[in-house]
Structures are given as structure tokens and as C-alpha cells.
Amino acid sequence: MEYLNIGNVKIKKTAALAPMAGVADYAFRTVAKEYGAAYLVGEMASCKGLVYSDRKTAELLTVTDYERPMAVQLFGSEPEFVAPAIKIAERYNPDIIDLNSGCPVPKVAGNGAGSALMKNPKLFGEMVSAAVKATDIPVTVKIRKGWDDNTVNAVEIAKIAEECGAAAVAVHGRTKTQMYSGNADWDIIAEVKQAVKIPVIGNGDVDSAEKCAEMYRYTGCDLVMIGRGACGRPWLFREIEQYFNGEEITEVTFDERISAMERQIELLVKNKGEYIGMKEARMQTGWYLKGMPNAAKYRAQCGTLSVMDDLRRLIAEIRENNERNQ
Ligand SMILES: Cc1cc2nc3c(=O)[nH]c(=O)nc-3n(C[C@H](O)[C@H](O)[C@H](O)COP(=O)(O)O)c2cc1C
Structure with a gap:
């Protein structure tokens, strides 16, 4: 089995469960882990919510030892809230802290956070720098292809993330305006992989062991991340592990x-x-x-x-x- 390192965190090169607010909660993550998910990411939590002591927001940061290696994910658009939010996140002892730069929902992107950070590379850089300076825990970012078809800038944004000290970048191959429609563009993931030295996590439309292998091959990414393809199908992680081990795939009964x-x-x-x-x-x-x-x-x-x-x-x-x- 091959592994990659994100900072000092060792992760099996099979497949990770993508962060999904309201879906990839403790129960789903645990079952995904039982079936072999290599890496888990918690549901996004608002930096501002954490700083203003919102209990429900803080609960999103809970990491159980069984779920490790696991990241918690933060979102926001004000660099001054990042360090205090990270200090709170550190109490939950996550292995990795991920900064959300891909969320398209109006509640998030409408406030300049999530995917809107991709429209503002300077602010994006300030957010990443603020996070990296605030903690010794590896900081990663999750981005999209760009805001829309006219502003495809995943490569530029990934380079900024690397320069600002991010330990890895996950790329969902859709623009913000695409939301979840159409096909994910794997070429952009390959382009990001060519452009940076930090590990690149490929994401979008993987729903089988074969597609997972194809994503690794096609993009050269260091880790594959799966969201919707694992919903109600956590055994997909077992199938992927067996496929990569050259074993016969156990059909789920x-x-x-x-x-x-x-x-x-x-x-x-x-x-x-x-x-x-x-x-x-x-x-x-x-x-x-x-x-x-x-x-x-x-x-x-x-x-x-x-x-x-x-x-x-x-x-x-x-x-x-x-x-x-x-
Ligand atoms: C219901 C739902 C909730 C999501 N929540 C988050 C989130 O909190 N943070 C994030 O970075 N991405 C979030 N995403 C995006 C996924 O992590 C992933 O990038 C996207 O679904 C594409 O991957 P897939 O084709 O494997 O599903 C969410 C996606 C869905 C469908």
C-alpha cells in the first residue's frame, strides 16, 4: 500500500471521504472509516461562529480517535477571525485544518467566503497565511476550478496556497456557477498537479473503484476524494482498497x-x-x-x-x- 504525507500526517493512497455539510457527519464518517476510508474531513464550521462561541458550530469540530487521520474544515472571509478560530479548533486536536474555498451556497459565497475567495486571490492568500501562522497543524485548502467559465483560476489559487504555506490542496473540478451540475473537469486537477509541489487531492464524480484508479492515472493526483459517490454506499471504500490491492472485489450483499x-x-x-x-x-x-x-x-x-x-x-x-x- 502506498502512502502520502500531508505535513506530518500519513495517509493511505486509496480514497478520502469529502467534507459534506449536513451529510458527512460523525455517523457517516465512522461507517466510511469502518469500510476503509483513508482520510476524513469534518463538516465546514464558520470561523466567526466559533469566535462568537456558537456551541453548534464548535460541535462540528469534534474528532474522535477512531476517525483519524481527520481534518476539520473552517470557512470565513475575514483574516482577523482565522487565528482565533484556529485556536478554538486546536482544542479538538484535529490532524489537519482545511480552509474551505469552494463552497458555492449563497449563505457562504454570498458573504465572500468559500468559492468567493477564488474571486479575490489577495484575500485568499491572506486567509491561508493567517491560518498557517496561527498553528503548527498542517493547513490545507479545498478549492474549485474557478468562479465561472470565464475565470478559471485553480492553478493561480493553488500556487498562492503553496506560497502561503498550505500543506496540500484539494481541487473539485467544477466552477462555482456549475454548483454540482455537468461533469467535473479532471484536466484542471492535472494542471494544478503540474503547477505545485504540495500534494494535490483530486475530487469530482468518482463513484467506483475503476473511476478512482482512473482519477489517479488521468490527473496524477496524490489522493482521491469522494463525496456523493459514497452516500449510502460506504462499502465503496472497501472496493477501492481491494481493487488497489489486486484482490477480488467483495460484492456488497x-x-x-x-x-x-x-x-x-x-x-x-x-x-x-x-x-x-x-x-x-x-x-x-x-x-x-x-x-x-x-x-x-x-x-x-x-x-x-x-x-x-x-x-x-x-x-x-x-x-x-x-x-x-x-
Ligand atoms: C450535500 C453536500 C455538502 C457539501 N458540503 C461541503 C463542505 O462542507 N465543504 C466542502 O469543502 N465541500 C462540500 N461539498 C462538496 C464536496 O466535498 C465535493 O467537493 C463535491 O460533492 C464533489 O465531489 P463528488 O462528485 O465526489 O461528490 C458538499 C457537497 C455536497 C453534495
Whole structure:
């Protein structure tokens, strides 16, 4: 198995789970890790929110030892908030601190943070420098291809990140205006890789072991990062590891799919309580059941989950129907 180093952090060169606010929470990250995810990134947390002592924001920074190596991700647009936010983040002992420079949602980009930093290279550099100066923990950045098709500047931004002391750069091959539509441009990831010496993490549209291998080959990136392709399919990380080890890929069974779903939701409820946990479970379970026989019916039932027993009943029904159809 090959490894890469981000600063002093050693990471298996298989695949990382991408940060996904509201999705890649403790429960999903833990299950992804159980299936072999090489590196995890927490949900983005606002620098300002942290500095103003928002409890919910701070909870996003929790790193359990099992999840290591793990980054916490910060976003913001005011360099003066970066150092104090990092001091708070340090209490959670993350392995890496990632600066979000790719988020397209209006709440973030509309305030000059996330992907909007790519429109303002000077401010982006100040943010990275402020972060690097504030901590001994490796600081990384996650960027997009650019703001829009007329301002593709991932290479310029990645070079600034490197000059300002970033330890790695993750590139999602879409512009901000693309949001999540169209195909990710892997050429831009390859161009960034050619332009900087720090490790480059390639991201966008990987949803199988073959595509993961292709991303490494095509872009020359040092690590592949997967978001949506792993939602409701955490065993993808096992498939990737087996593929890279030259082993036969273990096809996930029906039973295992259901068990993984149940495990994730149990962890979710343990972590966030039944009320919030079951609300969030509606979306997560929907992804697990996608493509199964009767998926539409089961997914509609997922939309009404409100207590753990609802899920247990649904699982019993799904298993029963499956046995009957064998
Ligand atoms: C629901 C959702 C939430 C996301 N939240 C974040 C986030 O908090 N920070 C971030 O850097 N990227 C975030 N992203 C972007 C992903 O990390 C990733 O760059 C993007 O989904 C492309 O990768 P994929 O094609 O493998 O999904 C989010 C994406 C989705 C779909």
C-alpha cells in the first residue's frame, strides 16, 4: 500500500471521504472509516461562529480517535477571525485544518467566503497565511476550478496556497456557477498537479473503484476524494482498497447494505439523539435503498421516519419481502 504525507500526517493512497455539510457527519464518517476510508474531513464550521462561541458550530469540530487521520474544515472571509478560530479548533486536536474555498451556497459565497475567495486571490492568500501562522497543524485548502467559465483560476489559487504555506490542496473540478451540475473537469486537477509541489487531492464524480484508479492515472493526483459517490454506499471504500490491492472485489450483499444502513443510523441517533437523528436519517436511508427492489415505496416510508423503531419495522419489512422473493 502506498502512502502520502500531508505535513506530518500519513495517509493511505486509496480514497478520502469529502467534507459534506449536513451529510458527512460523525455517523457517516465512522461507517466510511469502518469500510476503509483513508482520510476524513469534518463538516465546514464558520470561523466567526466559533469566535462568537456558537456551541453548534464548535460541535462540528469534534474528532474522535477512531476517525483519524481527520481534518476539520473552517470557512470565513475575514483574516482577523482565522487565528482565533484556529485556536478554538486546536482544542479538538484535529490532524489537519482545511480552509474551505469552494463552497458555492449563497449563505457562504454570498458573504465572500468559500468559492468567493477564488474571486479575490489577495484575500485568499491572506486567509491561508493567517491560518498557517496561527498553528503548527498542517493547513490545507479545498478549492474549485474557478468562479465561472470565464475565470478559471485553480492553478493561480493553488500556487498562492503553496506560497502561503498550505500543506496540500484539494481541487473539485467544477466552477462555482456549475454548483454540482455537468461533469467535473479532471484536466484542471492535472494542471494544478503540474503547477505545485504540495500534494494535490483530486475530487469530482468518482463513484467506483475503476473511476478512482482512473482519477489517479488521468490527473496524477496524490489522493482521491469522494463525496456523493459514497452516500449510502460506504462499502465503496472497501472496493477501492481491494481493487488497489489486486484482490477480488467483495460484492456488497443485500443483507450487508441493510446492516450498514442500520449501523449508521444507530450511530447517528446515539450522537444527535432520536429527534434530530431520525430527521436526518430520512435522507441517509433513502440513499442506501436507492436501486433496491421496491425502492420507491421504501424511500417514501423513509421520508416519514421519526423514531428508531420506525426504521426497525421498515428494515424487518424489507428483509421479509426480500426473503419471500428469493
Ligand atoms: C450535500 C453536500 C455538502 C457539501 N458540503 C461541503 C463542505 O462542507 N465543504 C466542502 O469543502 N465541500 C462540500 N461539498 C462538496 C464536496 O466535498 C465535493 O467537493 C463535491 O460533492 C464533489 O465531489 P463528488 O462528485 O465526489 O461528490 C458538499 C457537497 C455536497 C453534495
